[in-house]
Amino acid sequence: MIQKEDSAPATVQGIPPKLRGKPWPTLVAVAVGVMMVALDSTIVAIANPAIQQDLHASLADVQWITNGYLLALAVSLITAGKLGDRFGHRQTFLIGIAGFIVTSAAIGLSGSVALIVLFRVLQGLCGALMQPAALGLLRITFPPEKLNMAFGIWGGVVGISTAAGPIVGGALVEHVSWQSVFFINVPVGLAALVLGLLILKDERAERAPQHLDALGVTLLSAAMFCLVWGLIKAPEWGWRDARTLGFLLAALLAFTGFAFWENRVREPLIPLRMFRSVPLTAGTVLMILMSFSFIGGLFFVTFYLQNVHGLSPVDSGLHLLPLTAMMIVGSPIAGAAIGKLGPRIPLVTGMVLTAVSLWGMSTMTADSGMGTVSLWFVLLGLGLAPVMVGATDVIVSNAPTELAGVAGGVQQSAMQIGGSLGTAVLGVLMASRVDTVLPRKWAEAGLEPLPAEQAGSLAAAAKVGAVPPAEPGTPQQTVDAVAGAVHAAFTSGMGLAFTVGGVVAVVAAGVAGFTRKAPEAEADVRTSEPRTSGASAPVAGPGPKSAEA
Numbered sequence: 001m002i003q004k005e006d007s008a009p010a011t012v013q014g015i016p017p018k019l020r021g022k023p024w025p026t027l028v029a030v031a032v033g034v035m036m037v038a039l040d041s042t043i044v045a046i047a048n049p050a051i052q053q054d055l056h057a058s059l060a061d062v063q064w065i066t067n068g069y070l071l072a073l074a075v076s077l078i079t080a081g082k083l084g085d086r087f088g089h090r091q092t093f094l095i096g097i098a099g100f101i102v103t104s105a106a107i108g109l110s111g112s113v114a115l116i117v118l119f120r121v122l123q124g125l126c127g128a129l130m131q132p133a134a135l136g137l138l139r140i141t142f143p144p145e146k147l148n149m150a151f152g153i154w155g156g157v158v159g160i161s162t163a164a165g166p167i168v169g170g171a172l173v174e175h176v177s178w179q180s181v182f183f184i185n186v187p188v189g190l191a192a193l194v195l196g197l198l199i200l201k202d203e204r205a206e207r208a209p210q211h212l213d214a215l216g217v218t219l220l221s222a223a224m225f226c227l228v229w230g231l232i233k234a235p236e237w238g239w240r241d242a243r244t245l246g247f248l249l250a251a252l253l254a255f256t257g258f259a260f261w262e263n264r265v266r267e268p269l270i271p272l273r274m275f276r277s278v279p280l281t282a283g284t285v286l287m288i289l290m291s292f293s294f295i296g297g298l299f300f301v302t303f304y305l306q307n308v309h310g311l312s313p314v315d316s317g318l319h320l321l322p323l324t325a326m327m328i329v330g331s332p333i334a335g336a337a338i339g340k341l342g343p344r345i346p347l348v349t350g351m352v353l354t355a356v357s358l359w360g361m362s363t364m365t366a367d368s369g370m371g372t373v374s375l376w377f378v379l380l381g382l383g384l385a386p387v388m389v390g391a392t393d394v395i396v397s398n399a400p401t402e403l404a405g406v407a408g409g410v411q412q413s414a415m416q417i418g419g420s421l422g423t424a425v426l427g428v429l430m431a432s433r434v435d436t437v438l439p440r441k442w443a444e445a446g447l448e449p450l451p452a453e454q455a456g457s458l459a460a461a462a463k464v465g466a467v468p469p470a471e472p473g474t475p476q477q478t479v480d481a482v483a484g485a486v487h488a489a490f491t492s493g494m495g496l497a498f499t500v501g502g503v504v505a506v507v508a509a510g511v512a513g514f515t516r517k518a519p520e521a522e523a524d525v526r527t528s529e530p531r532t533s534g535a536s537a538p539v540a541g542p543g544p545k546s547a548e549a
Contacts, residue, residue: 020201023492026141027150029199030134031157033097033192036185037127038158040104042165042179044069046313050166050178051116061113067232068117072124074228080407081132082269085402086212089136090202092405096129104185118184128480135408139396139430140203145339148517150394151336154495155389156328163324166317174314195206202501204417216269223254224413231420235427270406272400282514283394285412286347288418289508290354290387293501295415297358298420300430300494306464306485308366322374327388334386335393343394343515346386351509353383355502356510366487387512394515422501429500431491434463438489445481458486467492 016238019025044065062229084092103123110116134154141149170178230247237244262268275281305316335345357380392411399407438459442449450458461468467483 020199021152025199026137026201028151029192029195030093030137032188032195033093033130034154035161036097036100036188036192037130038161038190039122039165039168040127042162042187043169043184044204046166046169047173047178047181050173054146055076055111055113055116057113061117063115064117065120067229069119069124069127070232070416071225071228072121073128073541074413074420074456075131075224076125076128077412077416078220078224078270078406078409079217080128081136081405081407082130082212082217084405084408086135086527088202089133089140089405090196091199092129093133093137093200094193094196096126096133097189097196099123099126100130101186101189101193101385102180104189108179108182127407131412132405132408135392135396135411137200138402139399139407141399144397144517147397148338148343148389149332149335151396152332152338152389153394155331155334155385155392158388159324159327159331159385163317163321163328166320167314170312170314170317186331210456211267213262213265213267213269216258216265216543219254219258219261220269223251223258226251226254228420228457231424234424235431239428243262250465270410271403274403277398278514279516280398280407282420282511283391283398284414286351286387286508286511286515287391287395287411287414288421289504289511290351290384290391291371291415291418292352292422293358293508294384294422294427296424296426297361297501299423299427300497303363303465304491304494305365307467308490309370319370319374320377322379323377326378328383330385331389334389338390338393338517340401341391342517344513347394347512347515348469350383350386350390351505351512353379354387354506355383355509357383358498358502358505362495362502364494365491366484371433375467387508390512390515393517397517422504426497426500430497432464433496434489434492435459435517438462438485441485441488445485445486447478449482462486462489462494465494467512474524 004106016033027321048065051057051065052122080092080096093216097231100123103119107116107123110119126493138147138150138154168184169181172178226247230244230251232245234241234244239245259272262270262272275284301320302316305311305319306313334346335352357376360379361373364376395411396404396407397413399410449455458468465487467486470479470482
C-alpha cells in the first residue's frame with residue numbers, strides 16, 4: 001500500500017486536481033528538473049577555459065571545478081536516495097532543485113576559484129538529492145507496464161539536454177560570459193520548482209524506512225570518495241604510486257566494513273539481500289560496464305575532434321549530435337520495445353551494437369572523414385539508447401518500492417563508478433600506447449631525436465592529440481611532420497582504448513542476458529532484515545500496486 005501524505009489542498013490554483021500526482025504530469029515535472037542537471041553536466045566544461053583565463057586559475061584549480069562536483073555526487077547518491085525513501089521523494093526532489101538554483105547563482109556571483117569549487121561541491125550534493133528522487137517518483141507513480149516508457153522519455157530528455165550543453169554553453173561563453181552558463185540554471189530551476197510544487201504528490205511505500213543508518217552512510221561515503229578520487233588521480237599519480245594504492249585500499253576496507261555492518265544493523269542503508277535478485281544485480285553490473293566502455297571511450301573523442309581535426313568546442317558539440325540524436329530518438333522507441341519484448345533482447349542487442357561501433361571507432365585516423373565518424377556515432381547512439389533505458393528499468397523495477405530511491409542511487413552510482421573506472425583504465429592504456437608509438441612515428445618522419453625534457457613535453461601533449469607550437473622560422477614540412485607523428489600516436493592510443501571498450505561491451509552483452517523485467521506480481525524483491533539478537537524481521541516486502549496511469 002502507498003501512503004499519501006500530501007497535505008496540499010485538492011485544488012491548486014492553475015492546476016486541475018486530476019493532474020496532481022498523475023503519472024504523465026509527474027513525468028513532465030520531473031523531466032524539467034532532470035533537464036537542468038543534465039544540461040549543467042556538459043555545459044560547464046565549455047566554461048572552464050574562460051574561468052581559467054578570467055580568474056588566472058591553474059589547471060589543477062579548474063580540474064577541481066569538475067572533480068569537486070563529481071566527488072560530491074558520487075559520495076551522496078545512495079544516501080540521497082535513502083533520504084527520499086525515508087522523508088518522501090517529492091520533498092527531496094524539491095529541496096534538491098532549490099539548492100541547485102541557489103548554488104548556481106552563487107557560482108555565477110563568485111569572484112574566486114575557491115568559492116566556485118565550494119559551491120560546485122554543494123551543487124553536486126543538491127544534484128544527488130534530485131536524481132534518485134526523480135527515479136523514485138517515476139517508480140512509485142507509474143504502473144509497472146508503463147514504467148519502461150517513462151524511463152524512455154526520461155532518457156530522451158537527458159539526451160537532449162546533454163546534446164544542447166556544449167552548443168548552448170559555447171554560445172553563452174562567446175556572446176555573454178562564463179557566469180551566464182551558471183545563471184541559466186536559475187530560470188530553468190524555477191520552472192521545475194513551480195511545476196514540482198503544483199504537480200508532484202508525496203506517495204510513500206507503507207514500509208518506508210523509519211531510521212537513517214548513520215554509520216552505514218559514513219562508511220559508504222568514505223568508500224565512494226576513496227574509490228572515485230583514487231580513479232580520478234591514478235592517471236596523474238600512476239597506478240603503482242603509494243597514494244593511488246592507498247586510496248584504493250582504503251576504499252576496499254571501507255566497502256568491506258560497510259558490508260559487515262549492513263548485515264548486522266536492524267535497518268540498513270542498503271539491504272544487501274536486495275542483490276539476491278539476479279536481474280537487479282545484472283542490471284547494476286551492466287550499468288557499470290556500459291559506462292566503462294561508453295564514458296571511458298568518449299573521453300577521447302573531444303580531443304580527437306578538437307586537437308586532431310581542429311574543430312572549435314561548439315563545432316565539436318555539433319559533430320556529436322548524431323550520437324545524441326540517436327539516443328534522443330532511440331530512448332522512447334527502446335522503452336516501447338522493452339515493454340513488448342522485455343529488457344533482455346533489447347539490452348543484448350544494444351550492447352552488441354555498442355561493441356561494433358566502438359571497434360569501428362578504433363579504426364579512425366587523422367585522415368578519417370566526418371561522414372565516417374558520424375556513422376559510428378549514429379551506431380553508438382542506437383546501441384546505447386536501449387541500454388540506458390533498459391538497465392535503469394531493470395534496477396529500479398526489481399527493487400522494493402520502499403527502496404525506490406536507494407535503487408535510483410545505485411543506478412546513478414554505478415554510472416559514476418563505471419565512468420571513472422573506464423576513463424582511468426582506458427586512459428592508462430592509451431597513454432602507454434602513445435609512449436610506445438610516438439618515438440617510432442617520430443623516427444619514421446625523419447625528425448631529429450629530442451632531448452629528454454622536450455620529449456616528455458611532446459609525449460604529454462600527444463596524449464591529448466595536441467601539437468606543440470612550432471618555433472618561429474620552422475619549415476612547414478617539419479611542422480607537418482611533427483603533427484603527423486603526434487596525431488598518428490594519439491589515434492593509435494585512442495584505437496586501443498576503443499578496442500578494449502568494445503571487448504568490455506561484449507562482456508556487458510553477456511551480462512544483459514541475465515536481466516528481466518519484474519512481473520507485476522513480483523515487482524518488488526523480497527528481502528529480509530539480518531538477524532539481531534536471534535530475531536529477524538522483514539525490511540522489504542512486496543511493494544504496493546502503483547496508481548493507474
